[in-house]
Every structure is written in structure tokens, then in C-alpha cells.
Amino acid sequence: MNDPGKDEQIAGQAKELFDDSVERIDAATLSRLNQGRHQALAELQRPAAVVRWGRWIPVTGVAAAAVVTAIVMRGPAGIDVIEAPAAASDFEMLLEMDGLEMFEDLEFYTLLDAVDADTNGNNG
Amino acid sequence: MSACAGFSAVSCIREQSTGAKTLQRERQLNQFLAEVERRALRIAEIGVRDRDEALDLVQDAMIKLARNYAERPDNEWAPLFYRILQNGVRDWHRRQKVKNRVMVWFGRSASSEEDYDIAANTADPAGRSPEVELQTQEAMQRLEQSITELPGRQREAFMLRTFEGLDVASTAVAMGCSDGSVKTHYSRAVHALRDKLGDHWK
Numbered sequence: 001m002n003d004p005g006k007d008e009q010i011a012g013q014a015k016e017l018f019d020d021s022v023e024r025i026d027a028a029t030l031s032r033l034n035q036g037r038h039q040a041l042a043e044l045q046r047p048a049a050v051v052r053w054g055r056w057i058p059v060t061g062v063a064a065a066a067v068v069t070a071i072v073m074r075g076p077a078g079i080d081v082i083e084a085p086a087a088a089s090d091f092e093m094l095l096e097m098d099g100l101e102m103f104e105d106l107e108f109y110t111l112l113d114a115v116d117a118d119t120n121g122n123n124g
Numbered sequence: 125m126s127a128c129a130g131f132s133a134v135s136c137i138r139e140q141s142t143g144a145k146t147l148q149r150e151r152q153l154n155q156f157l158a159e160v161e162r163r164a165l166r167i168a169e170i171g172v173r174d175r176d177e178a179l180d181l182v183q184d185a186m187i188k189l190a191r192n193y194a195e196r197p198d199n200e201w202a203p204l205f206y207r208i209l210q211n212g213v214r215d216w217h218r219r220q221k222v223k224n225r226v227m228v229w230f231g232r233s234a235s236s237e238e239d240y241d242i243a244a245n246t247a248d249p250a251g252r253s254p255e256v257e258l259q260t261q262e263a264m265q266r267l268e269q270s271i272t273e274l275p276g277r278q279r280e281a282f283m284l285r286t287f288e289g290l291d292v293a294s295t296a297v298a299m300g301c302s303d304g305s306v307k308t309h310y311s312r313a314v315h316a317l318r319d320k321l322g323d324h325w326k
Contacts, residue, residue: 007314010321011286017264018287022162029175033161036183040157043190044150 156201157186167283170268171213185209203297210280270320274313281309
């Protein structure tokens with residue numbers, strides 16, 4: 001039988017016990033909650049475009065994997081495989097971080113070249 | 125040197141205004157999450173009977189709220205947050221069912237729920253006699269057990285209404301159902317708990 005008073009009493013007692021258990025959460029757990037909250041807030045600092053495009057990364061990854069698989073499965077099929085010329089691999093190397101640092105020292109390398117040329121000229 | 129060096133005055137003011145707005149939003153969201161996180165943890169913990177899993181679920185819900193709904197009015201955050209959390213708890217139960225089926229298939233123990241001990245997850249009592257402490261812990265254990273035995277929707281309605289204090293409309297948003305359904309689930313949950321706990325509670 002319905003007894004609103006009794007229902008409220010049950011809910012009130014349950015709430016009291018629940019609040020008590022909330023108050024007794026240990027420090028280690030509170031610290032983990034705090035860390036989780038700060039990780040969540042860090043999401044606000046991420047540029048919207050990164051977040052928006054980031055959602056497509058798994059999709060594009062799967063699509064790219066599917067294309068690569070299809071190409072590998074089909075094989076060369078009469079197409080001549082053209083080896084990349086040496087210049088291409090050099091360019092790739094230059095695009096790496098070390099390559100960029102080398103550009104910064106370009107003046108130094110030019111000087112070395114000039115010294116080499118001078119030395120060879122004097123010897124030859 | 126000015127922080128706006130290299131920018132036009134208009135774009136500089138716009139940048140500063142956006143920055144201040146983001147900072148204010150971050151402060152509001154931080155305050156909201158700090159207010160709900162402990163109750164959310166306990167609600168998730170009662171739902172999954174495991175503190176570590178509950179922590180992961182709460183953190184996931186916080187990240188999803190910040191990522192997807194930070195720009196929404198702050199009075200919408202509570203129902204949205206609990207909706208994400210409840211979905212997480214439901215997904216967790218689905219995954220557990222599959223996991224248990226696989227474990228049974230390989231002849232291993234199906235569930236570790238029996239290992240869950242609420243007393244092991246609480247801080248040391250402060251200023252209470254051992255008898256009172258024991259009574260409180262036993263009462264909480266009985267309550268948690270009774271809530272766990274409720275059907276899922278009743279459990280959600282009861283915890284959101286009673287423990288989190290959401291009103292009927294917000295609970296309906298959090299549960300993804302109508303106001304009427306919330307009232308029905310809540311009423312049935314209270315009656316069931318009254319039947320289960322009646323002998324123990326005055």
C-alpha cells in the first residue's frame with residue numbers, strides 16, 4: 001500500500017547513508033578524481049579544429065589501411081614499378097629535423113666548401 | 125612588449141575576449157565537476173561494484189562533457205553529465221556480460237563482484253564509536269545490495285533523484301526517457317527498497 005510518508009523516510013535515510021559514504025572517500029581516490037577533472041579541463045584548451053578533425057583520424061586510418069590492402073592484394077598487375085630517384089630520398093632526409101638543422105648551418109657548410117676548393121686548387 | 129604585437133587591434137581584442145571567455149568557462153566547468161565528482165563516483169560504484177572501474181567511468185564522463193558540451197548552458201551540465209555516466213555504466217555491464225560469457229567458455233570464474241568490499245574503500249572513521257561505525261557500514265552495505273538488486277532503470281531513477289537530487293525533468297534527460305517513466309521507475313524503486321529494507325530500517 002502507498003504511504004508517501006514512509007517512502008520519503010526511506011529516501012531520506014538512504015540519502016543520509018549515501019552522503020556519509022561520500023564524505024568518507026579516501027584521499028587517494030580524491031586525488032585520482034582531481035587528476036581526472038584536470039585532464040577533462042585540458043580538453044577545453046585543445047583547438048576546436050583539432051578536436052573536430054581528430055574524430056576523423058580513426059576513419060581515415062581505416063580507409064587508408066583498406067586502400068593499401070587493396071593495392072597490395074592486387075599486386076603490380078603489369079605496371080612497371082618505378083624506383084624513386086636518389087634525389088627524392090635526399091629530399092626526404094632533408095625534411096627530417098636533422099635536415100632542418102643543417103639548413104641553419106648552411107653558411108658554415110658554404111665556408112667549408114670554399115676552404116675545400118681553395119685547398120684542392122693549391123694542391124692541384 | 126604587448127601580447128598583441130604583430131596583430132591588428134581588432135583581432136587582438138577578439139583574441140583577448142575569446143581567451144577570457146574560455147578561462148571563465150573553464151572555471152565554471154571546474155566548479156561543476158568538483159561539486160559532482162564524488163557523488164558521481166559513488167553512484168557509478170554502486171552501479172558497477174568496483175571502485176577502479178567507477179573512477180574510469182567518471183573520468184570518461186568528465187572528458188566527454190568537457191569535449192562535447194562545455195559550450196552548453198551550465199544548467200544543462202548535470203543531466204548531460206549523468207546521461208553520459210549512465211550510458212557508460214550500461215556499456216560496462218554489456219561488456220561484462222560478453223566478458224563473463226568468454227570467461228565461462230574458457231572455464232574461468234565469471235565475475236569478481238563477490239570480491240567487492242565497501243568497507244575496504246572507505247576512509248578511516250572520524251570521531252565515531254566502533255559500534256556506530258559498524259552499524260553505519262552494515263546499513264550502507266544492505267542499502268547498496270538492495271539497490272544493486274533493483275532493475276537497471278529503477279536503480280538509475282532512484283540514485284539520480286535521491287542521491288544526486290535531480291528533479292524529474294533533469295532525471296528524464298539523464299535517463300533518456302519521459303517524465304512519466306521517471307516517476308514510475310522511482311516509485312517502484314522506493315517500494316521495492318521499502319520491502320527489502322523494511323525489517324532493518326525504522
